[in-house]
Amino acid sequence: MQRQAAALCAAVLLLVTAAAGAQPTGKHFMWKVEDKYGASAFLLGSLHVLTQDWYPLAPAINKAFDASETLVEEVDIEETSDPMMMMAALSKAMLTDGRTLDQVVSAETYAEVKRRAEKVGLPLVAIQRMKPWLVAITLMAPTLQAAGFKPELGVDRHFFDRAKAVGMKTRALETLTYQLERFDQLSPKLQEELLKTTMEDLDTEVKGVKEMAQAWSFGNVAAIEKLTLTALQETPELYQRLLVERNHNWVPQIESCLKENARCFVVVGAAHLVGPDGLPALLTKKGYKVVQQ
Numbered sequence: 001m002q003r004q005a006a007a008l009c010a011a012v013l014l015l016v017t018a019a020a021g022a023q024p025t026g027k028h029f030m031w032k033v034e035d036k037y038g039a040s041a042f043l044l045g046s047l048h049v050l051t052q053d054w055y056p057l058a059p060a061i062n063k064a065f066d067a068s069e070t071l072v073e074e075v076d077i078e079e080t081s082d083p084m085m086m087m088a089a090l091s092k093a094m095l096t097d098g099r100t101l102d103q104v105v106s107a108e109t110y111a112e113v114k115r116r117a118e119k120v121g122l123p124l125v126a127i128q129r130m131k132p133w134l135v136a137i138t139l140m141a142p143t144l145q146a147a148g149f150k151p152e153l154g155v156d157r158h159f160f161d162r163a164k165a166v167g168m169k170t171r172a173l174e175t176l177t178y179q180l181e182r183f184d185q186l187s188p189k190l191q192e193e194l195l196k197t198t199m200e201d202l203d204t205e206v207k208g209v210k211e212m213a214q215a216w217s218f219g220n221v222a223a224i225e226k227l228t229l230t231a232l233q234e235t236p237e238l239y240q241r242l243l244v245e246r247n248h249n250w251v252p253q254i255e256s257c258l259k260e261n262a263r264c265f266v267v268v269g270a271a272h273l274v275g276p277d278g279l280p281a282l283l284t285k286k287g288y289k290v291v292q293q
Helices: 002-012 060-067 077-081 083-094 107-120 134-148 155-166 176-184 188-218 221-232 235-257 279-285
Strands: 031-032 041-047 069-071 170-171 264-269 288-290
Touching: 002 264, 031 060, 031 235, 031 279, 041 060, 041 155, 041 235, 060 077, 069 155, 069 235, 077 083, 077 155, 083 134, 107 134, 107 188, 134 176, 134 188, 155 264, 176 235, 188 221, 221 235, 235 264, 235 279, 279 288
Parallel strands: 041 264, 069 170, 069 264
Antiparallel strands: 031 041, 031 288
16 A cells, blocks of 8 residues: 555656665666667656755756757646646546545545645645545645745756747647546545555655655666556556556657657656656667667
8 A cells, every 4th residue: 555655656746755875877867769860869757846956957968958959748838837727637636526525535534634634734625526636646745845845846847948948849748638537537446545545655755755856866767666666566557557558658759759850858757767668668679779878
């Protein structure tokens, strides 16, 4: 169950407890992909929330971005910044059949939700109509933000803002609605289990995020792979829906970047770049040269 909570964090923030004491590797969490004709693209693992302490990013990462012509990210961040579009996308995460949260989870789970919400100053009425998976995310956010880890400082947001500032072309790999559907279509039982175990781990979440950020900055693939994939693979439904399916959807789009010689700088959650179903592994199987930088 603890690993299921980690899986939720991996899916939402791609920030889970990483192995303590992760060591520098001399590389970055970035890969260069080349085809046989010499066209190339970069894949950068993102942490979707960070603190100001992690900036500026490594010169090699900034150099790769400066040499690129097209920024490719999981979703169009402008879409997530539009209140109307966010409301439409999040409508799938709300209970619309007349039930409230206390009617779809156990009394024990609901009591803990109430306690946690009160602790962070979140009005209970604000989450009564949310489905359990969204409640888990909503309760996680104040804990991270109180420690300075904010979405506006995430790697994907950082490069989106830079791309807009210089007029760089941008692309999205999927829509926000599709991304949220990955959670919304989870079984009710699994949604409640994720909510319960996420709440159990909230008190130690900040420590895990800090360790994850350190492992990411060291380019330590093993440290990130071990716990993100172990957690997800223990729940096959999560692993397939949140990682495998999406990675396979993204490969043709990265191939299009290479075929068009669009010089893409691809920024996706760090967990999408590790393991046998990660983008580097899938692209290598297809004959591309993929090298960690």
